[in-house]
Amino acid sequence: MEDVKRTHLPLGSREVDAATLKAFAHPLRMRMYDWLKDHGAGTASMLAEAMGESTGQTSYHLRQLEKHGLVAEDSTRGTARERWWEAQGFSYGLDTIEADPETLTTVQLVMRQGAEARYRRQLEFIERQVEEARDWQEVVTFNEFTTRLTPDELEAITEEVFTVLEEHLARAKARRREDGGVGTRMVKMYAQYFPLPPDA
Structure with missing residues (x-):
């Protein structure tokens, strides 16, 4: 059977390599990345407060995420002292795993963390659904x-x-x-x- 490479990348994301995935697969970095996705953008100080960490820690991990293209500065906000960051979409495919079989463990970790985060967010919404305005409740889909x-x-x-x-x-x-x-x-x-x- 002919080997077919699936090439579609979702919503402006880019396909990353094994090194980028391994850099991403750090518990605090994944939590920070998810927070930025949920809030659109944020600063190291905002992330520190949300994560219960020091600004030094979040600043360091933001630099690592930036190094691998997983976050980018929002140049429309902030100052020279307080930079705003946005999460950048990414994906990974079979080529990434086949190039470095040890990456499979990293991929499974990232996928598991994503699945758990989705589960938590859905449960959180179910708990507060009745508090939402009717126009929002009517357009929710499960x-x-x-x-x-x-x-x-x-x-x-x-x-x-x-x-x-x-x-x-x-x-x-x-x-x-x-x-x-x-x-x-x-x-x-x-x-x-x-x-x-x-x-x-």
Whole structure:
């Protein structure tokens, strides 16, 4: 069977190498990265308060994340003394693991941490859902679909879903430049597709 390389990278992300993944797979760095994703941007001081760490610690780990392209400075904010940082999207594929088999352990650690973070966020939302305004409650979606597909069919679904997302997010970003983000909230959207065991 011909070896097919899946090339689609989600929502402006870049594919990283084994060294970058290993640098990322530090508990505090992963927590800081998740916090930046959830809040859009932040400073070393803000991260220190949120993480319960010193500013020296968060500044050091921000420099390491920046070195590997996992965060970038938001040049529209901050001062020479207080820099603002944004998380940068990334992905990793089979080539990364095949180039360095030991990377599999790192990949599993990163994926496990991500799965646990998603679980915590979903439970947290369920606990406070009744406190949300009705217009937000009405647009929340918790869906699950299970069906039989080939790898090519699943890839086609992924391509189309991400294409639609990219179009909507680009339009939303353009509107934010015009209205300053009035009425907006940070929103979590997850996309997870994986095969069940062969005997399922």
